[in-house]
Amino acid sequence: xxxxxxxxxxxxxxxxxxxxxxxxxxxxxxxxxxxxxxxxxxxxxxxxxxxxxxxxxxxxxxxxxxxxxxxxxxxxxxxxxxxxxxxxxxxxxxxxxxxxxxxxxxxxxxxxxxxxxxxxxxxxxxxxxxxxxxxxxxxxxxxxxxxxxxxxxxxxxxxxxxxxxxxxxxxxxxxxxxxxxxxxxxxxxxxxxxxxxxxxxxxxxxxxxxxxxxxxxxxxxxxxxxxxxxxxxxxxxxxxxxxxxxxxxxxxxxxxxxxxxxxxxxxxxxxxxxxxxxxxxxxxxxxxxxxxxxxxxxxxxxxxxxxxxxxxxxxxxxxxxxxxxxxxxxxxxxxxxxxxxxxxxxxxxxxxxxxxxxxxxxxxxxxxxxxxxxxxxxxxxxxxxxxxxxxxxxxxxxxxxxxxxxxxxxxxxxxxxxxx
Amino acid sequence: xxxxxxxxxxxxxxxxxxxxxxxxxxxxxxxxxxxxxxxxxxxxxxxxxxxxxxxxxxxxxxxxxxxxxxxxxxxxxxxxxxxxxxxxxxxxxxxxxxxxxxxxxxxxxxxxxxxxxxxxxxxxxxxxxxxxxxxxxxxxxxxxxxxxxxxxxxxxxxxxxxxxxxxxxxxxxxxx
Numbered sequence: 001x002x003x004x005x006x007x008x009x010x011x012x013x014x015x016x017x018x019x020x021x022x023x024x025x026x027x028x029x030x031x032x033x034x035x036x037x038x039x040x041x042x043x044x045x046x047x048x049x050x051x052x053x054x055x056x057x058x059x060x061x062x063x064x065x066x067x068x069x070x071x072x073x074x075x076x077x078x079x080x081x082x083x084x085x086x087x088x089x090x091x092x093x094x095x096x097x098x099x100x101x102x103x104x105x106x107x108x109x110x111x112x113x114x115x116x117x118x119x120x121x122x123x124x125x126x127x128x129x130x131x132x133x134x135x136x137x138x139x140x141x142x143x144x145x146x147x148x149x150x151x152x153x154x155x156x157x158x159x160x161x162x163x164x165x166x167x168x169x170x171x172x173x174x175x176x177x178x179x180x181x182x183x184x185x186x187x188x189x190x191x192x193x194x195x196x197x198x199x200x201x202x203x204x205x206x207x208x209x210x211x212x213x214x215x216x217x218x219x220x221x222x223x224x225x226x227x228x229x230x231x232x233x234x235x236x237x238x239x240x241x242x243x244x245x246x247x248x249x250x251x252x253x254x255x256x257x258x259x260x261x262x263x264x265x266x267x268x269x270x271x272x273x274x275x276x277x278x279x280x281x282x283x284x285x286x287x288x289x290x291x292x293x294x295x296x297x298x299x300x301x302x303x304x305x306x307x308x309x310x311x312x313x314x315x316x317x318x319x320x321x322x323x324x325x326x327x328x329x330x331x332x333x334x335x336x337x338x339x340x341x342x343x344x345x346x347x348x349x350x351x352x353x354x355x356x357x358x359x360x361x362x363x364x365x366x367x368x369x370x371x372x373x374x375x376x377x378x379x380x381x382x383x384x385x386x387x388x389x390x391x392x393x394x395x396x397x398x399x400x401x402x403x404x405x406x407x408x409x410x411x412x413x414x415x416x417x418x419x420x
Numbered sequence: 421x422x423x424x425x426x427x428x429x430x431x432x433x434x435x436x437x438x439x440x441x442x443x444x445x446x447x448x449x450x451x452x453x454x455x456x457x458x459x460x461x462x463x464x465x466x467x468x469x470x471x472x473x474x475x476x477x478x479x480x481x482x483x484x485x486x487x488x489x490x491x492x493x494x495x496x497x498x499x500x501x502x503x504x505x506x507x508x509x510x511x512x513x514x515x516x517x518x519x520x521x522x523x524x525x526x527x528x529x530x531x532x533x534x535x536x537x538x539x540x541x542x543x544x545x546x547x548x549x550x551x552x553x554x555x556x557x558x559x560x561x562x563x564x565x566x567x568x569x570x571x572x573x574x575x576x577x578x579x580x581x582x583x584x585x586x587x588x589x590x591x592x593x594x595x596x
Contacts, residue, residue: 375442
């Protein structure tokens, strides 16, 4: 029977064939919660009578949403997490280690073909390496910690084919923003997304993570990037959809002409070509978040800012996705280049993306951000406006003080960005 | 612990489409275990009077895609903590829907509706029917999976698992 990627993975882990629409109780291969969701999960776990984790080696707790703790209330929530870890075991990533989704991939807590449950909506990021990765809330996560299982409805899948070749100056972030604009924030509600097509074949794992990450912005349960061309630092068995699998819908887009894309305030699906928003004044620029803060993203920014200074009005805040990314950037000079250009570095973590601390905008401020959401109030101030774009767009805009096409700065022939 | 109430009556507080979790409870307020803190700030950017106007037992009524965005369980917790007895909407975002059921907050999908602010509603949870007593119109809820019904009837996932210790076996492939 021809199956989608979601059906294949769930069938294998359920131990019998399942198809879209079936309710299935499946074993979980890995679970994760952050400081935003772990406190309630710990409370629920204890209320359920949980005394030990079903399998400590499969559990990770990460402090990333408010790292380091900005006040004593949050300091105590972090303490609660550390105490739980000391009693229960499992993996613990404390302040500065990085953003949860980056760590799960870097530290190999999630593998192709596995079912991973994370108490964070961007858990679908690991679909970049072919895992069935689904976001849940704290109580569902507690139930996983207790039982090692989760009940799921096998999702229908929407197939996306990106045809053509990504033009210079355009990145994976632009592709996924474009798609969110096409499908809308409810376009894939309850469904899985499969991203495929020749345009994706040469993309790095980092770029694939950018794409899978924003499956969440279309309401999807999970997202999978077709593994053709995917290189991982270990051997793996790629999982492809079967020819003839049943899809809820298939959409084809030729990306050969696609310009950088911008999501304008106040929704991730209000997507425009950058040409429509050029010149928009900005006050703050942010390169960070689970969407775009990896080394290749910092490299893009460094190429635009090398030897230059950002606009005097703008503060450019950068939160590398992990300590590993930060250290690699220190070693290869990227951090120095960006710092010399005027960027300020903050803890590897979610930072201003989620509005708790470290870059909350003032009334009327305009932010250009490499993150994934720009709902009103997202960054902590409902009277500020947030535009979303690629790290290259963020850097170019920080340079000029207004939304700027990176190609205007570099010229078409100079693009060295490693999307491959 | 008790099962969910079978029928409830309350006043409708009506909002529109795509109310995201950042508007239901901004991230800056979610770093807490204090439900009163959540209740104090629920929906404040969208409607600063919301938490004053809602009386215990009232019904929050929304349009499409209520609860989209983050996975924060603080969103349905805040709504429940302020006294809302049920949320009715065209349809819900996925994680919000599961989270609401898991904490024992009934969420009912009724498709397009004409419920207006202040109307009196009767919500029959057992049969999945929402009656707008102010207009006489009746709406039928989409059926949720049996496991969700069981969780809601137990009063949430903590109660369900405390009672059963594990998920009761799902029928293999024959429930859709």
